[in-house]
Amino acid sequence: MGAMAMMHTRDRYICLECRYIYDPLRGDPKGNIPTGTLFTDLPKTWRCPECNISILKKGVFRRFEE
Numbered sequence: 001m002g003a004m005a006m007m008h009t010r011d012r013y014i015c016l017e018c019r020y021i022y023d024p025l026r027g028d029p030k031g032n033i034p035t036g037t038l039f040t041d042l043p044k045t046w047r048c049p050e051c052n053i054s055i056l057k058k059g060v061f062r063r064f065e066e
């Protein structure tokens with residue numbers, strides 16, 4: 001896997017409600033999400049582990065860029 005592909009697959013997403021950052025390299029142990037799970041592959045039932053907001057709520061999660 002090339003460097004570009006790595007960059008793409010590890011996109012992080014930030015919760016604009018509480019500033020929690022979902023990092024696919026960490027997954028979400030609280031939500032039973034294994035490491036390596038992409039944000040776009042999270043189950044529809046997933047909720048932010050910090051503020052419990054639904055992933056289905058539009059505009060809450062944004063791709064996080066430094």
Ligand SMILES: [Zn+2]
Nearest residue numbers: 015018048051
């Ligand atoms: Zn949140």
